[in-house]
Amino acid sequence: AQSVAQPEDQVNVAEGNPLTVKCTYSVSGNPYLFWYVQYPNRGLQFLLKYITGDNLVKGSYGFEAEFNKSQTSFHLKKPSALVSDSALYFCAVRVNSNSGYALNFGKGTSLLVTP
Amino acid sequence: GAVVSQHPSRVICKSGTSVKIECRSLDFQATTMFWYRQFPKKSLMLMATSNEGSKATYEQGVEKDKFLINHASLTLSTLTVTSAHPEDSSFYICSARAGSSYEQYFGPGTRLTVT
Numbered sequence: 001a002q003s004v005a006q007p008e009d010q011v012n013v014a015e016g017n018p019l020t021v022k023c024t025y026s027v028s029g030n031p032y033l034f035w036y037v038q039y040p041n042r043g044l045q046f047l048l049k050y051i052t053g054d055n056l057v058k059g060s061y062g063f064e065a066e067f068n069k070s071q072t073s074f075h076l077k078k079p080s081a082l083v084s085d086s087a088l089y090f091c092a093v094r095v096n097s098n099s100g101y102a103l104n105f106g107k108g109t110s111l112l113v114t115p
Numbered sequence: 116g117a118v119v120s121q122h123p124s125r126v127i128c129k130s131g132t133s134v135k136i137e138c139r140s141l142d143f144q145a146t147t148m149f150w151y152r153q154f155p156k157k158s159l160m161l162m163a164t165s166n167e168g169s170k171a172t173y174e175q176g177v178e179k180d181k182f183l184i185n186h187a188s189l190t191l192s193t194l195t196v197t198s199a200h201p202e203d204s205s206f207y208i209c210s211a212r213a214g215s216s217y218e219q220y221f222g223p224g225t226r227l228t229v230t
Contacts, residue, residue, distance in 0.1 A: 032217060034218075036221070041206075041224065041226065042223050042224060043119070043121070043208050043210075043221035043222045043223040043224045044159075044208065044210075044221040045221070046218055046219075046220070046221075049217060049218065051217060090158065090159070094217065102149060102161050102164060103149075103161070103219060104161075105158045105159045106158060107157065107158045108156075108157075108158050
């Protein structure tokens with residue numbers, strides 16, 4: 001089955017420091033990978049995706065992610081964290097659902113950026 | 116662009132009643148819409164996929180007679196929770212995809228509380 005795993009429930013980082021939110025995938029074939037962010041009581045906002053091409057993908061709000069095939073990882077990164085980055089982050093992979101392509105989400109990682 | 120709205124954002128209903136949640140794509144035509152359910156501090160669970168003009172396809176374990184989905188137009192899908200019970204209380208999120216696009220655009224979610 002196509003799936004992603006987020007090994008950390010929570011990541012804490014001080015404002016201004018670099019942040020990494022981890023994601024590993026288990027996929028047969030070429031993975032289509034996504035990162036989304038969710039603020040409290042809100043829907044998900046798209047950050048970035050990897051389909052093909054450059055392994056380093058740049059997305060919204062200064063986030064980027066590196067696709068690493070040998071480590072089957074797609075970690076989300078940002079060079080300098082902001083307090084406003086505090087939110088719930090989901091990694092996702094495109095899968096075949098009963099009706100076509102859908103997304104399988106990781107369990108989510110809560111990011112807390114402290115001033 | 117790519118804005119998806121949901122209405123209502125929050126609803127409280129009594130056990131045994133039915134509740135309808137609307138999902139609209141405001142600035143694009145959504146050939147496919149997805150309905151997810153999210154429990155507190157948990158990931159999103161795909162409930163069903165609806166394609167405009169056809170019946171929804173439900174994921175395993177989701178009762179189609181309880182969660183009625185209608186995708187009557189390219190900009191509107193509705194989820195009706197019939198004969199609601201307290202265990203149906205959850206955060207329901209819809210997403211929409213245009214054509215063969217890889218990206219899904221998420222609505223802000225609907226908080227359903229059944230008393």
